[in-house]
Amino acid sequence: MKVLVAYYSRTNVTKKVGDEIAKSLNADVEEITTPTKYGGKLGYARAGRDAMGEKIIDLEDLKYNPSDYDLVYLGAPVWVGKAANPMISYIKQNEGKFNDVKFFATAGSQDFDKIFKQMQNYIGKSPQKTLGLTTKEVKKGEFKEKLQSFID
Numbered sequence: 001m002k003v004l005v006a007y008y009s010r011t012n013v014t015k016k017v018g019d020e021i022a023k024s025l026n027a028d029v030e031e032i033t034t035p036t037k038y039g040g041k042l043g044y045a046r047a048g049r050d051a052m053g054e055k056i057i058d059l060e061d062l063k064y065n066p067s068d069y070d071l072v073y074l075g076a077p078v079w080v081g082k083a084a085n086p087m088i089s090y091i092k093q094n095e096g097k098f099n100d101v102k103f104f105a106t107a108g109s110q111d112f113d114k115i116f117k118q119m120q121n122y123i124g125k126s127p128q129k130t131l132g133l134t135t136k137e138v139k140k141g142e143f144k145e146k147l148q149s150f151i152d
Protein backbone atom coordinates (compact mmCIF):
# COMPACT_ATOMS: atom_id res chain seq x y z
CA MET A 1 0.00 0.00 0.00
CA LYS A 2 1.35 3.44 -0.97
CA VAL A 3 1.22 6.00 1.83
CA LEU A 4 1.86 9.74 1.83
CA VAL A 5 2.18 11.91 4.94
CA ALA A 6 1.35 15.55 4.18
CA TYR A 7 1.57 18.16 6.90
CA TYR A 8 2.01 21.82 7.62
CA SER A 9 3.96 22.83 10.70
CA ARG A 10 4.92 26.32 11.86
CA THR A 11 7.08 25.39 14.84
CA ASN A 12 7.89 21.73 14.12
CA VAL A 13 5.43 20.13 16.56
CA THR A 14 3.10 18.66 13.94
CA LYS A 15 6.22 17.89 11.90
CA LYS A 16 7.53 15.68 14.70
CA VAL A 17 4.34 13.59 14.59
CA GLY A 18 4.25 13.49 10.79
CA ASP A 19 7.87 12.42 10.48
CA GLU A 20 7.30 9.70 13.07
CA ILE A 21 4.33 8.33 11.11
CA ALA A 22 6.35 8.40 7.89
CA LYS A 23 9.29 6.63 9.50
CA SER A 24 7.06 3.86 10.90
CA LEU A 25 5.33 3.29 7.56
CA ASN A 26 8.21 4.05 5.21
CA ALA A 27 5.94 6.66 3.61
CA ASP A 28 6.71 9.66 1.42
CA VAL A 29 6.59 13.06 3.16
CA GLU A 30 5.08 16.25 1.77
CA GLU A 31 5.98 19.14 4.05
CA ILE A 32 3.68 21.95 2.98
CA THR A 33 5.34 25.37 2.90
CA THR A 34 3.99 28.78 1.97
CA PRO A 35 5.38 31.95 0.42
CA THR A 36 3.38 33.78 3.13
CA LYS A 37 5.60 34.12 6.20
CA TYR A 38 3.96 32.95 9.41
CA GLY A 39 7.07 33.15 11.62
CA GLY A 40 7.63 35.58 14.50
CA LYS A 41 5.14 37.88 16.19
CA LEU A 42 3.80 39.45 13.01
CA GLY A 43 3.46 36.02 11.46
CA TYR A 44 1.56 34.77 14.49
CA ALA A 45 -0.98 37.56 14.10
CA ARG A 46 -1.26 36.87 10.36
CA ALA A 47 -1.73 33.16 11.04
CA GLY A 48 -4.59 33.88 13.44
CA ARG A 49 -6.28 36.19 10.96
CA ASP A 50 -5.84 33.88 7.97
CA ALA A 51 -7.06 30.82 9.87
CA MET A 52 -10.09 32.62 11.24
CA GLY A 53 -11.12 33.72 7.75
CA GLU A 54 -10.31 30.21 6.37
CA LYS A 55 -8.17 32.07 3.84
CA ILE A 56 -7.01 29.99 0.88
CA ILE A 57 -3.40 30.83 0.08
CA ASP A 58 -0.73 29.85 -2.44
CA LEU A 59 1.63 27.04 -1.48
CA GLU A 60 5.22 26.44 -2.50
CA ASP A 61 5.60 23.74 -5.14
CA LEU A 62 4.48 20.28 -4.04
CA LYS A 63 6.51 17.14 -4.66
CA TYR A 64 3.79 14.51 -4.74
CA ASN A 65 0.36 13.89 -6.24
CA PRO A 66 -2.05 12.55 -3.59
CA SER A 67 -3.94 10.50 -6.17
CA ASP A 68 -0.85 8.28 -6.54
CA TYR A 69 -1.38 7.08 -2.96
CA ASP A 70 -3.86 4.61 -1.40
CA LEU A 71 -3.78 6.50 1.89
CA VAL A 72 -2.81 10.07 2.77
CA TYR A 73 -2.19 11.24 6.34
CA LEU A 74 -3.03 14.94 6.67
CA GLY A 75 -1.63 16.87 9.63
CA ALA A 76 -1.97 20.46 10.84
CA PRO A 77 -1.68 22.61 13.93
CA VAL A 78 -4.83 24.22 15.33
CA TRP A 79 -5.00 27.96 14.75
CA VAL A 80 -7.80 29.81 16.57
CA GLY A 81 -9.96 26.72 16.73
CA LYS A 82 -9.46 25.89 13.05
CA ALA A 83 -7.09 23.73 11.03
CA ALA A 84 -4.16 25.96 9.99
CA ASN A 85 -5.13 27.48 6.66
CA PRO A 86 -2.10 26.14 4.72
CA MET A 87 -3.62 22.66 5.27
CA ILE A 88 -7.06 23.80 4.14
CA SER A 89 -5.36 25.35 1.10
CA TYR A 90 -3.54 22.07 0.40
CA ILE A 91 -6.82 20.15 0.51
CA LYS A 92 -8.46 22.72 -1.79
CA GLN A 93 -5.54 22.66 -4.24
CA ASN A 94 -5.79 18.88 -4.46
CA GLU A 95 -9.55 18.63 -4.65
CA GLY A 96 -10.78 15.20 -5.83
CA LYS A 97 -7.29 13.68 -5.63
CA PHE A 98 -7.55 11.89 -2.30
CA ASN A 99 -8.25 8.21 -1.85
CA ASP A 100 -8.37 7.14 1.82
CA VAL A 101 -7.37 9.75 4.41
CA LYS A 102 -6.47 9.99 8.10
CA PHE A 103 -6.23 13.30 9.97
CA PHE A 104 -3.89 14.36 12.76
CA ALA A 105 -3.55 17.68 14.55
CA THR A 106 -1.64 19.29 17.40
CA ALA A 107 -2.74 22.13 19.69
CA GLY A 108 -2.00 23.70 23.06
CA SER A 109 -5.25 22.32 24.42
CA GLN A 110 -8.18 21.84 22.17
CA ASP A 111 -11.30 19.95 21.38
CA PHE A 112 -10.05 18.46 18.14
CA ASP A 113 -13.44 17.27 16.84
CA LYS A 114 -14.22 20.66 15.32
CA ILE A 115 -10.93 20.74 13.42
CA PHE A 116 -11.40 17.28 12.01
CA LYS A 117 -14.97 18.13 11.00
CA GLN A 118 -13.65 21.22 9.17
CA MET A 119 -11.04 19.15 7.31
CA GLN A 120 -13.67 16.51 6.50
CA ASN A 121 -15.98 19.17 5.05
CA TYR A 122 -13.24 20.55 2.81
CA ILE A 123 -12.14 17.15 1.59
CA GLY A 124 -15.65 15.76 1.20
CA LYS A 125 -14.89 12.42 2.81
CA SER A 126 -14.65 10.89 6.28
CA PRO A 127 -11.21 10.01 7.62
CA GLN A 128 -10.46 6.39 8.50
CA LYS A 129 -9.04 7.61 11.82
CA THR A 130 -8.10 10.83 13.57
CA LEU A 131 -5.46 11.70 16.16
CA GLY A 132 -5.32 14.89 18.24
CA LEU A 133 -2.24 15.50 20.39
CA THR A 134 -1.32 18.36 22.68
CA THR A 135 1.89 20.29 22.04
CA LYS A 136 3.12 19.11 25.46
CA GLU A 137 2.53 15.42 24.69
CA VAL A 138 4.47 15.78 21.44
CA LYS A 139 7.36 17.76 22.91
CA LYS A 140 7.74 15.26 25.76
CA GLY A 141 7.57 12.38 23.29
CA GLU A 142 4.54 10.94 25.11
CA PHE A 143 2.49 9.86 22.13
CA LYS A 144 3.92 6.53 20.98
CA GLU A 145 0.94 4.41 22.09
CA LYS A 146 -1.68 6.74 20.60
CA LEU A 147 0.39 6.92 17.42
CA GLN A 148 0.57 3.16 17.14
CA SER A 149 -3.20 2.69 17.28
CA PHE A 150 -3.59 5.58 14.80
CA ILE A 151 -1.36 3.98 12.18
CA ASP A 152 -2.58 0.40 12.71
Ligand SMILES: Cc1cc2nc3c(=O)[nH]c(=O)nc-3n(C[C@H](O)[C@H](O)[C@H](O)COP(=O)(O)O)c2cc1C
Pocket residue numbers: 008009010011012013014015044045047048076077078079080081082106107108109110134135
Ligand atom coordinates in the same frame (compact mmCIF):
# COMPACT_ATOMS: atom_id res chain seq x y z
C1 LIG B 1 -2.05 31.71 15.23
C2 LIG B 1 -2.12 30.56 16.20
C3 LIG B 1 -3.34 30.23 16.78
C4 LIG B 1 -3.43 29.16 17.68
N1 LIG B 1 -4.66 28.83 18.17
C5 LIG B 1 -4.78 27.78 19.02
C6 LIG B 1 -6.07 27.39 19.52
O1 LIG B 1 -7.10 27.94 19.16
N2 LIG B 1 -6.11 26.35 20.39
C7 LIG B 1 -5.00 25.69 20.80
O2 LIG B 1 -5.13 24.77 21.60
N3 LIG B 1 -3.76 26.00 20.31
C8 LIG B 1 -3.63 27.03 19.44
N4 LIG B 1 -2.39 27.37 18.94
C9 LIG B 1 -1.21 26.58 19.35
C10 LIG B 1 -0.76 25.57 18.29
O3 LIG B 1 -1.85 24.83 17.79
C11 LIG B 1 0.24 24.57 18.88
O4 LIG B 1 1.31 25.23 19.43
C12 LIG B 1 0.70 23.56 17.83
O5 LIG B 1 1.17 22.38 18.46
C13 LIG B 1 1.81 24.11 16.93
O6 LIG B 1 2.14 23.16 15.96
P1 LIG B 1 3.28 23.40 14.85
O7 LIG B 1 4.57 23.50 15.61
O8 LIG B 1 3.21 22.17 14.03
O9 LIG B 1 2.97 24.63 14.11
C14 LIG B 1 -2.26 28.42 18.03
C15 LIG B 1 -1.02 28.77 17.44
C16 LIG B 1 -0.95 29.81 16.52
C17 LIG B 1 0.35 30.14 15.85
